Amino acid sequence: MKKNQEKLFIEQQADAYFDRNFTKGIQAASKEHKIIQLIKTIDLPKTGNLIDLGGAVGSVAAGIIKICPDWKGTVLEPSQKATKAGSKIFPWIDFICGSVAKKKDMPNKVFDLAIISMVFSWIDRSLLSQAIANIDSLVKPSGYIIIRDFYTPFPRANNYHHKDGIFTYKQDYTSPFKSLNIYTEIYRESGPVKHSNFDNNDPYDDWTLTSVLQKDLFDRYRRNIIK
């Protein structure tokens, strides 16, 4: 029987990711981090608020607040271990223990910037559209979404090497947002990264895509001026 990927992640794998990656210490993301570099190129307001979905211990949120000190940060993350450890190191960041795929876990406010980095590829396919709707509902008009994930031109489902029954789903996660026609893609970069090599016969196996989408609820529609 197919296992529910959401349940496996929430109950085990989110904490397992924390155990594998953060036992040696927690730091704010450095200036060299791809998302921090990207932030400097976006025309963000001086004050604002961001949410990092699946933001683990809050390193990326803390790195952004370092360069945008008047911003407020929220991290939504299913790992109890990660949210507990993160809130000790970065007490100025709000941590929510929850899943981006659950409507009830979403904070009841909107943000200037939502980040979802290396998370979509593990969302249970039955909950993907709910996760997309949840993210859209968190973004203010003119606000931004940064999406970073594995990218392949045609969908792939690779076995997750840390746990049987989980798949790493690779595809273009910007497409559903762009199909709504309320987001303009203002930055897009794709290409190989060194750390992934599941299938050496697949030329796109080690590709990621980083994209910045800006919400525009008005001007993307050409309005008919004839009455």
Ligand SMILES: C[S@@+](CC[C@H](N)C(=O)[O-])C[C@H]1O[C@@H](n2cnc3c(N)ncnc32)[C@H](O)[C@@H]1O
């Ligand atoms: C590969 S890590 C990426 C961490 C961080 N976003 C980054 O880019 O460094 C994947 C993260 O997604 C989280 N995650 C998994 N399923 C999730 C879900 N349904 N909702 C939110 N986060 C989830 C994991 O617990 C983990 O912290």
